[in-house]
Amino acid sequence: ELKVEQNPLFLSMQEGKNYTIYCNYSTTSDRLYWYRQDPGKSLESLFVLLSNGAVKQEGRLMASLDTKARLSTLHITAAVHDLSATYFCAVDNGLGGSQGNLIFGKGTKLSVKP
Amino acid sequence: SAVISQKPSRDICQRGTSLTIQCQVDSQVTMMFWYRQQPGQSLTLIATANQGSEATYESGFVIDKFPISRPNLTFSTLTVSNMSPEDSSIYLCSGRDGFNEKLFFGSGTQLSVL
Numbered sequence: 001e002l003k004v005e006q007n008p009l010f011l012s013m014q015e016g017k018n019y020t021i022y023c024n025y026s027t028t029s030d031r032l033y034w035y036r037q038d039p040g041k042s043l044e045s046l047f048v049l050l051s052n053g054a055v056k057q058e059g060r061l062m063a064s065l066d067t068k069a070r071l072s073t074l075h076i077t078a079a080v081h082d083l084s085a086t087y088f089c090a091v092d093n094g095l096g097g098s099q100g101n102l103i104f105g106k107g108t109k110l111s112v113k114p
Numbered sequence: 115s116a117v118i119s120q121k122p123s124r125d126i127c128q129r130g131t132s133l134t135i136q137c138q139v140d141s142q143v144t145m146m147f148w149y150r151q152q153p154g155q156s157l158t159l160i161a162t163a164n165q166g167s168e169a170t171y172e173s174g175f176v177i178d179k180f181p182i183s184r185p186n187l188t189f190s191t192l193t194v195s196n197m198s199p200e201d202s203s204i205y206l207c208s209g210r211d212g213f214n215e216k217l218f219f220g221s222g223t224q225l226s227v228l
Binding site: 031033035040041042043045048050088090101102103104105106107 | 147155156157158159162172206215216217218219220221222224
């Protein structure tokens with residue numbers, strides 16, 4: 001059974017600082033996703049990582065994937081208040097070709113303070 | 115990128131009644147899914163909505179409680195039947211864009227059962 005663990009679950013940062021959110025998963029998968037969710041809102045797709053060593057960057061966020069270690073990271077550079085949200089990683093279960101069956105981590109609630 | 119419209123956005127329902135949630139995608143998507151997000155929790159997959167056939171349900175979810183339809187490639191409904199307060203959650207539909215691997219989410223339906 002695929003399990004996805006995120007840490008930390010809560011993160012309070014000061015503006016301008018850097019930090020990393022970690023996402024570990026328990027079995028082989030070839031797709032990993034990062035999403036952002038603002039309070040009361042739906043999920044916004046941030047990154048899709050499809051291969052070992054994949055690195056994607058958008059603004060102050062950078063995501064990477066190490067399929068051998070079954071680890072993805074979401075790095076935040078010089079945080080700003082607008083990044084405050086809950087961030088989820090999700091891994092494609094891929095059972096029986098059922099693509100899109102995503103197993104989600106519990107989420108990291110990020111709060112960026114001035 | 116596909117845009118998914120979901121309605122209603124929220125509803126307050128009485129115990130024992132049923133609610134049907136609709137999800138419309140602005141373009142054809144290869145697969146559609148329904149997720150549940152209980153308060154303060156992560157997302158759990160309810161079922162895969164199969165076009166023209168019965169949905170594929172995940173462990174813990176049954177058709178009698180969550181009947182799903184998908185008559186074509188752009189539309190799906192989820193019914194929450196015989197509701198109880200434990201069904202109070204956010205329900206989200208999602209679709210996979212076959213062209214770029216992303217999984218998009220609708221805006222969600224916040225359901226409260228009294």
